[in-house]
Amino acid sequence: MKVGIDKIGFYSPKFYIDTSDLAIARNEDPNKYLIGIGQKKQAVIPNTQDVVTMAANASYKIISHDDIDKIDLIIFGTETGVDNSKSAAIYLQNLLSLKSSARAFEIKQACYGATAGLQMAKEYIINHPDKKALVIGADVARYGINTPGEVTQGGGAIAMIVSSNPSIASFDGDSTFHSDDIMDFWRPLYSTEALVDGHYSNNVYVDFFKKTWKEYNDKNQLSIDDYSALVFHLPYVKMGIKGLRAVLSEATEDKQISLKNEFNFSKTYNENIGNLYTGSLYLSLLSLINESSNLKYGDRIGLFSYGSGAQGEFFSMKLEKSFKNAKSINDLNNLIANREKLSVEEYENIFNQWLPIKNIDIDLNWQRDDSTFFLKSIKNSQRIYSSRLEEK
Structure with a gap:
């Protein structure tokens, strides 16, 4: 019996900033962001959207009545x-x-949480093949105005339905994983912005990838030639490039060219959305599936998940016959193309309106938010959510 990802939904708010504009405002060469970091655009998250509403907006696009009857995880x-x-x-x-x-x-473990959920869902469906699971990866990446990490901000949500006989991709054997107690990235309880040791985190990311990659291939008697593509957790695009380069020497020249081409397809959405933390790997997978014209049924895709602090995991999936979905491609391309570009000043204003970690009562300007689900207010320390379905 095959178990895997049956549907994938994605949502990010309608606002974005061009990283070239951000670079100029910060007195930087735009190529430092465009090439050195690998980011073109960055989602800007209004305070009427949080991880709950973004997850609801991503999930609502893909959940059918049949799914509702069968989702019990x-x-x-x-x-x-x-x-x-x-x-x-x-x-x-x-x-x-x-x-x-x-x-x-x-589940919380930095950017690894959705992968942990996906693996738990896999085991559940193996034991309950008539059921389905909904797995979410949703986050808002914040480092602060005019900080080194500012260009790697972003946000959004990935929703995945896991089932038997999946339409998109099925799991291909057991994964390999590695964890260690390190301080490369963390977010104290008193802060809405993360702290990061960027250079250290880059090194750990590559080390964890090489370790889990080798263990997985040794365990399953595979080599780089057995993969049609490798997708990575992409907090920013250049980080995935470093991971890919770490193993390219194992491949022939032709295979290296092929893997680089597929990586370019896998980064398309990420370089226009920015950092999703838990959802970044799966946005990359979705980008690969939607953008590449080279993939076919049965192709093996390698996936590397990383969460600072730190946890790494490598696993592979095989594409199913219906992995290409025209509606998904059209919807996501429209979402990215029809966003509203902000000036740096507008972006800074929205960033500074993010809800603080303190007890407040507030009514939010939800009328400007045209999403299906949104955060309406906070009353008596309770978040009041609503939807366009209710407001009609």
Whole structure:
């Protein structure tokens, strides 16, 4: 029996900033951001969107009535949770009117949370092949105005339905993983902005990839020739390039060219959205599937997941017959193309309106947010969510 990803949905808000404009405002050469970091555009997240609403907007696009009947596991990977106790998955379950006879919980391990959820969902569906699981990777990446990490901000949500007999990709054997207690990236409880040792984090990322890559291939008697493409966790594009370069020497010249070409397809969405933390790897997978014209049924795709602090995992999936979805391609291309470009000043104003970590009552300007689901207000320390479906 095959188990894997049956559907993938994506959402990011309608605002973005051009990184060339950001570079000029920060007195930097635009190529430092465009080439040195590998980012063209960056999503800007208004305070009417958080991980719950973005996850709901991503999920709503792909969930059918049949899915609602069968989803009884909801796993929410995020490092931008809205409560230290109540999981984002419970809010999501209510917003999407999913059945209450379900397990719903949140996972946190930096950018690795969605992968942990995906692997848990895999095991669950193996034992319950008539059921489905909804796995979320949703985050808002914030480093602060005029900081070294500013160009690697962004945000959005990936929603994946895991099932037996999947349409997109099936798991291909057991994964390999490695963890260690290190301080390359963290976000203290008192802060909405992350702290990072960028150079150290880059080195650990590549080290974890090489370790899990070798162990996986040794374990499964595979080589680089057995992969049609490799996709990476992409907090920014250049990080994935460093990972790919670490193993290219194992391939022939023709294979190197092929893998580089497929990587270019896999980075298209990420370089226009920015950092999704838990969703970055799966946005890269979605970009590869939608953008590449070279892939075919049965191709093996290698995936490397990394979460600072740190956890790394490598696994592979094989593409199924219906992995190419014209509606998904059209919807996502429209989402990216029809966003509203902000000036640097407008971006800074929105960034500074992000809700602080303190007890406040506030009514938000939700009327400007045309998303299906949005955050309407905070009253008595409770988040009040709503939707266009209710407001009509």
